[in-house]
Amino acid sequence: xxxGILISGRGSNMAAIVDAVKSGEIPNSSVAVVISxxxxxxxxxxxxxxxxxxxxxxxxxxxxxxHDAEIADELEKRGIELVCLAGYMRxxxxxxxRRFAGRIVNIHPSLLPAxxxxxxxxxxxxxxxxxxxxTVHYVDELLDHGPVILQKEVxxxxxxxxxxxxxxxxxxEHQLYINAxxxxxxxxxxxxxx
Ligand code: GRF
Numbered sequence: 001x002x003x004g005i006l007i008s009g010r011g012s013n014m015a016a017i018v019d020a021v022k023s024g025e026i027p028n029s030s031v032a033v034v035i036s037x038x039x040x041x042x043x044x045x046x047x048x049x050x051x052x053x054x055x056x057x058x059x060x061x062x063x064x065x066x067h068d069a070e071i072a073d074e075l076e077k078r079g080i081e082l083v084c085l086a087g088y089m090r091x092x093x094x095x096x097x098r099r100f101a102g103r104i105v106n107i108h109p110s111l112l113p114a115x116x117x118x119x120x121x122x123x124x125x126x127x128x129x130x131x132x133x134x135t136v137h138y139v140d141e142l143l144d145h146g147p148v149i150l151q152k153e154v155x156x157x158x159x160x161x162x163x164x165x166x167x168x169x170x171x172x173e174h175q176l177y178i179n180a181x182x183x184x185x186x187x188x189x190x191x192x193x194x
Contacts, residue, residue: 003021003032003080005083006034007047008089009038011047013177017031033080035075039056057071065095067090072100082103088106105137112135112144122166124165132154134152134154134172135148136176149183154168
């Protein structure tokens with residue numbers, strides 16, 4: 001499975017994926033490129049340190065469709081089979097979603113469909129839920145929406161602040177994303193062998 005990862009920021013999920021591909025925990029896969037829409041994304045250095053090609057494709061006043069078309073061209077040039085969104089802070093255009101139909105996945109820090117959108121951990125915290133978590137899902141044209149691949153629950157503890165809860169969710173995100181990609185890589189291998 002040839003993977004391309006889109007980021008906008010810190011890139012801790014991206015780094016977890018790259019490390020799991022390198023160790024073989026995610027089998028028969030490679031991360032061919034990490035693309036950021038922000039030149040100052042911290043994740044770019046993390047990807048470069050790991051020997052992964054990085055690319056910055058900024059929006060620069062263009063329409064969303066034009067910006068996405070450039071990213072899609074770069075992914076296609078490299079033969080990317082699966083696009084992983086990892087803290088990518090833009091909604092994808094319908095054209096992009098169609099070009100990679102069924103081949104785009106995202107991680108979100110809540111138990112979707114609860115709390116889509118920004119600051120999902122704070123939304124859950126403020127709502128006073130006893131349990132929240134994280135979700136890996138296929139991406140459609142709507143925000144934080146599409147068929148769920150895996151979810152992991154995270155309990156809200158008595159002494160939690162938004163920050164401590166967010167930290168514990170993030171630790172689970174890394175493993176959940178790895179587990180979801182492992183499942184997709186094994187399914188892809190089975191399909192190729194059939
Ligand atoms: C994660 O919480 C992810 O679920 C959300 O944005 C955050 C990105 O963190 N979509 P990182 O860039 O992977 O460290």
